[in-house]
Amino acid sequence: MDEALFFAGMAGQMGAPDAYRTADLQARVRRHFPDLMAGLQAVYPQAPAVAGRAAQVIGRNLAERPAELLALDLERIHTPDWFQQPHMHGYIAYADRFAGTLKGVGQHIGYLKELGIRYLHLMPLLLPREGENDGGYAVADYRQVRPDLGSMEDLEALCTQLRHEGISLCLDLVLNHVAREHPWAQAARRGDPRYRAYFYIYPDRTLPDAFERTLPEVFPDFAPGNFTWDEELQGWVWTTFNRWQWDVNWSNPEVFLEYLDLILWLANKGVEVFRLDAIAFTWKRLGTHCQNQPEVHALTQALRAAVRIAAPAVAFKAEAIVAPEDLIAYLGSGKHYGKVSELAYHNTLMVQIWSSLASRDTRLFTQALRRFPQKPPSTAWATYLRCHDDIGWAISDTDAAAVGLSGPAHRRFLSDFYRGEFPGSFARGLHFQENPATGDRRTSGSAASLAGLEAALESGNPRLINLAIERILLAHAVFIGYGEGIPLIYMGDELGMLNDYDYAQEPAHQDDNRWLHRPRMDWAKAQKRHQEGTVEHRIFHGIKGLLQARARIPQMHAAFPTQALWQPNPHLLLLRREHPQGRLVQVYNFSEQDQPFPFEALQQEGIVQPFDQITQAPAPAYLGPYARLWLTQRPV
Template sequence: MLDRAAEVLAGEPEHDRELFLARLRRHWPDLLSGLEAAYGDAAPAAAARAVDVAARRAVERPADLRLLDLRRLVDPDWFQAPSMLGYACYADRFGGTLAGVAERAGYLRELGVTYLHLMPLLAPRPAPNDGGYAVQDYRRVREDLGTMDDLADLAAVLRAQGVSLVLDLVLNHVAREHEWAVRARAGEERYRGYFHVHPDRAVPDAFERTLPEVFPDFAPGSFTWDDDLRGWVWTTFNAWQWDLDWHNPEVFLELADVVCHLANQGVEVLRLDAIAFLWKRLGTDCQNQPEVHALTQALRAVARVQAPALAFKAEAIVGPDDLAHYLGVGRHAGKVSDLAYHNTLMVQVWSSLAARDARLLTTALRRFPPKPPTTAWGTYVRCHDDIGWAVSDEDAAAVGWDGAAHRRFLSDFYSGEFPGSFARGLVFQHNPATGDRRISGTAASLAGLERALDEDDPHAAELAVRRLLLAHHVVLGHGGVPLVWMGDELGLLNDRDWAQDPAHAGDNRWVHRPRMPWDVAERRHREGTVEHRLFHGLRAAVRARAGLPAMHASVEAEALDPPLPGVLMTRRRHPEQTLVCLYNLTEHDQWVPRGLVPLGGALRDELAGQPAGEADGTLLLTPYRALWLTGDAGGEPARDPAGT
């Protein structure tokens, strides 16, 4: 293994060669054990070939990225820093092209962004293509955005300004037009083996008994007949998205090479799309299988050997008990992904704003398993996707609520159907069999700004702005890497023309994916505008957060007993600082008894940068106000970042 790597690296500078071999010695056990869990006796040969992939790509790695590798090795918690702020957008909707995104880098730095996630931009099949998630070529960029050289140039521009580039890597499937699928349809057995293909319905029917439907409106069922294949191919998401067969080691090796190739373009974080679906097992829902985590560990080991600056983020929208595994637990602890989405926090923030109640949110956060201290949550108010009401019956029952009734309430509330609702959203993918009704809409429209402006109600508009800021304060205060969806920093409303594009007309998620109106963005410089309030309110919170040691992502946020039903209270205990956060989830003043705040001494509101005002032994939280409080921990011992 070492001899073969040394042979490939023979022409490299001695220090680079020795660093590669040192990394290989460190990560070889993780690579081999991960592959053994999936491939058994075939693992050693696959691991040796994976090392060859890493060595060949290491030779191609640009000098500036090799320097970045060294910096990341001495600063491994870079993505956990309190100064981190993520921003997510579609490249064409933000800057038109990759070069256009580079030209807007100053706007991102003005906001405080250190992490830019560009939504799918690798060459997809022609529309429909699931918003770019049906990839036709992993090694080309969408032609309208530019070239792979443009991508590398953008990464360099961002890196010079302290911004890490994040891209999607779709692991579960490829487009029907991908070369592998084309060659499979042409009869090449090697590539037929890259997919799950069955000659009749016997096996598909057996699997279908336990498989949920992801898009019941768009693509019912999980298998599609293909005349060229003369078989049924597994298609979890759409008929033109073919699931890869990760039971085949060749698939792992192909994707390992893609990972290394993208790292060499300057990508610093890969969002592993649809990762929960990789491994198929009869009699299960074919999600969250143990082999998924073993294979991700192996993939990460290859990346750590070839490009240690690269981090992984798991796109796993699963329950809390399953989610921790994507960051690594047990023998995989800290060896799987570096980041994972905290979907529960997003769902529960919107739930608590509708209910004006912190108790369900508190219960859900308390049931959340701890993560490895070397990892971080990706937290967010909104994302590119719909909101599914992942509220468990168990959590609802713990606060005396009916889970099914609350989920119906949330769908009604955020679609604007519930009497007195402030929201304007659209129902997405109604499934009558399960009652599932997900919601599309921008954060501003869901928070009430669209309705307030349409009704010319200044008071309602003020409350909507406060709600938006409050939601972002919760996300910023929870730790991890807070992510802002493009336009939320300006209060962009639903795109009423979303259906005018024939490619999007059948998918109302495009209502919350508007193009960036740069003329509107200019209003952030005009005091008194909504855009100014939101942009600078968010920026002030980002700056305050950057100076707080307790916001380091290694620290867990503890959900404390709500001092009042409408007030969320959390605590973050770092060796240097204890931080208690209070959030008023209602449109009414909330008076919190000082004795319920677990801090002694004089309190300081770090969010406002001033002493926290107290009156008659109480703290006043005006509508939708957040307090980030420091003081004396009251004699309680602070935990170290590992929680020991």
């Protein structure tokens, strides 16, 4: 298979494109075909045949791509850093909890624009299995929308509406598994050999037991083990997450082609970013923990290259919550450098923000960031404070030891602190998936409740309420100002929404306390953002001000790296960003106490007259509780 044959396979599905379109497509093939073939050859012995069939999938979907999206493709080819721009701010929401339906989401676009949002991630909305469905991640049909939210036509209309308002839609695409009720799984259960080959099915426990010796358990409380006996299959099927979520077999090229077709079909509906869910688990290898295997990155490179040919407006975001040394590969390292996903989650940043808020000490934070691998300049991190998931206390033992801490002891401290069990804790949260064998205890809770607002409001103490608000704004300033990617605001955090303890009253949610921090949007509370002096007004406009500042600062472009700076005050975090238009140094006070301004550290960075880009004023003489400053040399 060469470029000419590949292009011919595409063109055969498209009719006769005009001369300009032919030249455009040939240029895309010349640019991305080598990456496609390299990725396929690393995985499939029959790579040329797979590439030939991929060409047909691409051509068929290109023939159906709407003219408006073809125009967006052209625009993105000429502005490949569109997702790295300082004004790219994201928002994460469940469509039903935010606005009831997809049409309802469209009615609240004005609210998103008021906040400054240019990227909207709607949590799983494709048709899940009935009953338990892992929050929508057990997908029964990728080509249908949940009927309570609307239809596929409604999704396409919403994509168009958002696009016209300058907002890109991100959608979840679960790569590792499908629901037991998915058509592929139904066909496998009926005995169809083609679809049985889409899954890992074993006649007895010999191989499952061999794999289990090195496999961790994702949900040890309610889904122990990684294999499930299925009577209809008369076999053991691989089920990493739940018995009704069947892992698909990516060593079968038919699975690759199915997912490529799905991505391009959804891209033609207007989806611009795909969150590649559970991507780390997609390749299995005996004797390993079956995560982060090299084939994962080869396959993603092949998918990305194919999508770059068919729909260049589309970007990938890797949902890989793994150690930093493994995470960087999801943006591309070695031979895959810059050729995998455009975006990935910066889980370390999130964990270290919460760690420093609890300890009032930033030395571990600085150590972790200084050891964090540098990403390819053409990529970006998704930075965040909270998401729909629990917080796993991913504190490196190496980093902890470097600053005189015990990793296991610090992880226990954090889980106790954010459960509210540690003396003096301001937090209200719950343990999630406690594992007695490993001592792992993750945490559920909304950002505001974990940051102390719930307890402060109950106390009625104005000082504690003020400290909680300042703590929330500091935490947001760190991930918004980090600058190497798209900051993501989780729905309701911009209003200080608290834990929703009523989750336990819903049968479908009562066994999963992550619903504690997935409340329904309180639009009455949102109205209070217009009332000066309210908690909602202070938090909403505090976050909005941070986003406005970020949008006007060229140093926030994601191509430029951030470096944590050592300095003597353990309560302060200093981050430096280099840029042709001047150096930016961010200063954060992680304590409730006033701290001296770090003039000496700033002078060492060449900033002798510090000017705060958030307030557009000269820097103060001292740092108040939870102060946050984005400093440049004072403009002339």
